[in-house]
Amino acid sequence: MAKVSINLATGSIQKEDIIVGIDLGTTNSLVAFIDPDKNPKVINDTGKGVLVPSVVHFGPTGDITVGNEAKEHLITDPQNTVFSVKRLLGRSYADVKDYQNFFSYKIIDDDTESLVKIKVGDKFYTPIELSGLILKELKDRAEHALKTPVNRAVITVPAYFNDSQRQATRDAGKLAGLDVLRIVNEPTAASLAYGIGLDPEETKTVAVYDLGGGTFDVSILQIQNGIFEVLSTNGDTFLGGDDFDRTIADFWIEKNNINKAELAENRELTQQLRLKAEEAKKAFAHQSLFNEKIGDIWCTIDRNTFEELILPKVQQTITACQNALNDAKLTVADIDEVIMVGGSTRTALVKKMVAEFFGRPVHDDVNPDEVVALGAAIQADVLAGNRSDILLLDVTPLSLGIETMGGLMDTIIPRNSKIPTKAGRQYTTSKDGQVNMKIAVYQGERDLIKENRKLAEFELKGIPAMPAGFPKVDINFILNADGILKVQAIELRSGVKQEVEVKPAYGINDELVEKMLMDSITNAKDDVAARMLIEAKTEGEQMVYTVERFLEKNGNLLDEAEIAQTKQYLTNLQVSLGTEDKDLIHAKIDELNNFTRPFAERVMDIAIGTAMRGKSVE
DSSP, rough: OOEEOOTTTOOOEEEEEEEEEEOOOOOOOOOOEEEEEEEEEEGGGSSSSSSEEEEEEEESSSEESSSHHHHHHHHHHHGEEEEEEGGGOOOOOHHGGGGGGGOOOOOOOOSSSSBBBBBEETTEEOOHHHHHHHHHHHHHHHHHTTTSSSOEEEEOOTTOOOHHHHHHHHHHHHTTTTTTEEEEEHHHHHHHHHHTTSSSOEEEEEEEEEEOOOOEEEEEEEEETTTTEEEEEETTOSSHHHHHHHHHHHHHHHHHTTOOOHHHHHHHHHHHHHHHHHHHHTTTTOOOOOOOOEEEEEEEEEEEEEEEHHHHHHHHHHHHHHHHHHHHTTGGGOOOOEEEGGGGGGGHHHHHHHHHTTSOOBBOSTTTTTHHHHHHHHHHHTTTOOOTOOOOBBBOSEEEEEEEETEEEEEEEEOOBBSSSSEEEEEOOOTTOOOOOEEEEESSSSSSSSSSEEEEEEEEEEOOOTTTTTTOEEEEEOOOSSSSSSEEEETTTTTOOEEEOOOOTOOOOHHHHHHHHHHHHHHHHHHHHHHHHHHHHHHHHHHHHHHHHHHHGGGGGGGGHHHHHHHHHHHHHHHHTTSSSSHHHHHHHHHHHHHHHHHHHHHHHHHHHHHHHHTOOO
């Protein structure tokens, strides 16, 4: 008996599941789809609003809330409320250490290049898991509103996201139970929402100015034959509408002679001032004076003063636009269209200064909060094959990657990448003096290589013997239009090189591809749990290896009590590695790391002092 899907919200028969477009934002996220009249439309589930705050709260009894309810806990329970997780996706601690004070929750400092983890209570979470919770909320809201299963999605990311951040976004989608058909650049999605780039005959150069609540970026795109190429991006990941609110609140604090030290202790008043400032900013869209009170505090400001206060911030964004043009080797005369994205572009001064800089009217007809999600829905419609005017380029049916420590698959070319394509990643050795590196190539969607299909294996020999972590091995995947994959490994310091050619799709039919995809979604939670346990054990083993070597080399610089305590922490970590509890392993790594960090700093100071002895510093 054939199964027919019927959308209960519209009554229409569906040939396929709906493919939604998702804008996974730093501050807010939203989901859109193509309605029966072929128009892109954002989803507002049961009156909760279109925008879903990208906030996750962990309650005392283990209950997790996402979105509007979670946002309320930002002030009442900040240490258990995670926000701006998009900033952490695919990032190592080294990437975010300078911004640690921005976050009210604990980011684990293991002082390495490994990806960040977030500690909430006695549990450790990755940004992928947290983003997965936000995407699951969006999926649930879409299913509730559309009265139909939602299993496939297009998700947008900033144009400057690197390969690791894009893969992390895909993994978060998989964890939420979504088959992520394509990761699309946010400026590309915004262009599609305005119909720019849908005509294959069209050639245009577009500037997309995106000013959100907490981030700003500008992208210069070249669109030719339906292909979007990012020529340059620029911006500031800590500049946005929140800064406009802050300048108003600071203005009122000064005008009312509010004691800043006392205010720092009064979280409720701080929050009230911030919310009232946001209200004032929005009011200037239709009035020139804002005059209200919080208790006995007068909150008065006019539009001219507001624009004077924010002028330096807006000017920063204009400087970024000029830098983006310089990087693309273009002038304002080369720009055909300017598109405004992000809620903060509603500010009149922003529109005025951007239009003046580019010397042309800006596109701001589509709701700037929704434009990226709507464009993602259009891209989803293209992928569903519902638009005959769009040519779909050939894509890879399954992800391609290599085996990493612990039998994990590290994806290098994600499935649905347009071909021909090229992608690469850098690896290093895990043991001192390692001279060979095994490179095993796999195809599939599962986290563990034993669940995927092995395509090839070769060894990069002759790596110069160096300490662990010193060799830099670039592994590149080059997939040509015929589906032939060339895998190339090169050690950058010595130039040692090796490559192999394979045909990835050989012997795999559509049914098997579909089964592999379904298995990856069905087993996503188990796969991620297995991956995280393996990663925790690998990280723990590396920590044990590093600390033991440190004691061998520098034990003479530590006293007996320090050595004894270090060995106790080492033993505790080694015992935890025999368990299946990844949170316990991370906790023991954290304890050992925190205890030994001062020793490492002391040894470094002694080494520098010895090196500098007898040298004059001018």
